[in-house]
Amino acid sequence: MYSKKLAAGTEFPVFSLKSTSGEDLTLGKASEGFDWQMIVVYRGKHCPLCTQYLQQLNEKLDDLHGLGIEIIAVSSDPLEKATVQMEQVNPNFPVGYGLTIEQMQSLGLYISSPRSPEETDAPFAEPGMFIVNEEGLLQVVDYANGPIIRPELGLLVGGLAFIKNPENNYPIRGTFE
Numbered sequence: 087m088y089s090k091k092l093a094a095g096t097e098f099p100v101f102s103l104k105s106t107s108g109e110d111l112t113l114g115k116a117s118e119g120f121d122w123q124m125i126v127v128y129r130g131k132h133c134p135l136c137t138q139y140l141q142q143l144n145e146k147l148d149d150l151h152g153l154g155i156e157i158i159a160v161s162s163d164p165l166e167k168a169t170v171q172m173e174q175v176n177p178n179f180p181v182g183y184g185l186t187i188e189q190m191q192s193l194g195l196y197i198s199s200p201r202s203p204e205e206t207d208a209p210f211a212e213p214g215m216f217i218v219n220e221e222g223l224l225q226v227v228d229y230a231n232g233p234i235i236r237p238e239l240g241l242l243v244g245g246l247a248f249i250k251n252p253e254n255n256y257p258i259r260g261t262f263e
Contacts, residue, residue: 091194094227094260098125098218099192103160103182106168111158111182114218120156122225122250127185127195127214130163131171132206135233136213140175142239147178149243153250155217160185162210185211196231217246225249225258 092098100114116123126143128136140159150157160182161168168183175181187209190197196212213236217226226246228237249256 089191089194089197091229092216092224092227094224095258096224097222098216098224100222101189101192103184103189104165105180105182106165106172107180109180111160111180113158113160113182114216114222116156116218116220120151120154121220122153122155123218124150124155124157125214125216125218126157126159127190127193127211127216128159128161129198129212129233130161130206130210131167132200132210133233135236136161137171137174139213139236140177144175144177144179146239146243150246153243153246155246158182162186162190162208194229196229198232219258223258227260 098114100112103111103113105111113125128140147157157179159179162185163183165183168181172181187197190211193214195214197209198212199209200206212232213230215228215237216224219225230236248254
């Protein structure tokens with residue numbers, strides 16, 4: 087069975103996860119001081135490309151925060167694995183762990199099984215990115231079915247600056263039915 091993809095312009099399914107620092111994270115509702123939220127789903131500790139992408143995201147954090155966008159990264163890894171990986175990333179944004187298969191499916195993520203026990207020991211989400219606007223609607227959504235396709239962060243920051251500029255009156259795109 088395949089997960090149903092979330093459509094641009096629809097409400098993001100708000101839910102909570104624990105962060106690696108022990109805090110409760112609410113996905114789909116920006117924290118105080120932010121009006122939008124970017125949720126970055128990564129594959130987990132077994133993925134060196136994820137570590138690299140999260141490090142690059144950390145470098146763009148000031149730009150994204152300057153646009154009023156909160157960043158949260160999440161994976162299905164248990165706390166122990168997520169903590170080990172975050173020692174390499176050293177993120178300045180919250181990282182959630184323990185995304186369940188049901189939560190992955192509710193987000194429409196592609197889910198993969200491990201290739202071997204050496205890779206990892208449970209099904210995991212492939213990369214996804216959800217940018218939720220101040221109304222709780224999906225402004226931007228991106229799905230990948232493997233580790234090699236992800237939004238280029240410099241282009242993304244520039245595009246979000248354009249979208250959020252009220253003078254541009256830029257609508258949510260991709261909503262034609």
